[in-house]
Amino acid sequence: MRKEKGLLIVLSGPSGVGKGTVRKAIFSDPNVDFEYSISMTTRQPREGEVDGVDYFFKTREQFEQLIKEGKLLEYAEYLGNYYGTPLDYVKETLEAGKDIFLEIEVQGAKQVREKIPDGLFIFLAPPSLSELYNRIVNRGTEDDERIRGRMEKARKEIEMMDLYDYVVENDEVEKACERIKAIVIAEHCRRERVQHHYKKMLEVE
């Protein structure tokens, strides 16, 4: 069946959850047929990093010019450096009917959700949330004080999930990858998407 516009796939989650590791594992699979959107940054390349592969490295002036021109789908500043997603590549890939994959911070994901609400937003959840859950359920031998401290962190992480379509627990990188790939396959089978396509066929007639 002929594809129409591609799917925008956004992987995000709390910092330290392992987004980069999961993303690299996904793209190490030769069967994955979505494009990776390389981020832009003003930070210095680290040893071994290649411009146009790991990041597009830009000066602060260049980056701020792109912001001014509206050329970024999302951006944020961390530790004095800018990070962002170039808009044109995302647009062109989607228009060409290919899926595109973004691995970005939660602040950036929020910006993208506002601009492209029909994207596919996946939240990578820390396994500590489940561990915490199991401890609470099997409590008795547990130190209530310590749990309480962790609950506050959990509460914030669970609230972050609000704007996402899916939540994938990063208990094991391989499992998380499989779930993300399954979500993309499933999303292409969603009735609204497929039926709409068939309905257009009837109109063509």
Place this chain on the structure above:
Amino acid sequence: MRKEKGLLIVLSGPSGVGKGTVRKAIFSDPNVDFEYSISMTTRQPREGEVDGVDYFFKTREQFEQLIKEGKLLEYAEYLGNYYGTPLDYVKETLEAGKDIFLEIEVQGAKQVREKIPDGLFIFLAPPSLSELYNRIVNRGTEDDERIRGRMEKARKEIEMMDLYDYVVENDEVEKACERIKAIVIAEHCRRERVQHHYKKMLEVE
């Protein structure tokens, strides 16, 4: 993470699309961890069919008694025989936190949708729909008269999709199985499902 109620998975589609073949292929995978809901019927067992494996074979009197007692989740009559889904097994499996898989006719799927609206409904689509689409798009050498006849059938099949969550094309049995398994994995990662679970954890505290 602890599972709550299981997921009701309904596979249906136009007659002759290959539902039974796809269902058997799914359950030939030892990693599939959902239960198959064996249908009940009043038709005679065919050679090699085993009661309680292929079907639960019942007399007409027994079946009509079960209808009267509300013991069937759905049922329909075809060619003078009843076919139906026993309600208790479905309920017990879901309550035990296991997913259950039904392979039924479209009329039955409609009944189930009314009773269990939050089930997962998958429509198996005939590849003839896509073929037709490609022919229309690449028309020129095509016989318009023949296409018109097939359009009417397609129109009905596309309308049938209305009550389903997903549409899976049965272009190849293996591919259709992979998509269905991916849909089940994805569905377990849907935010509403997962976040709700975490939120309950916060309430427990």
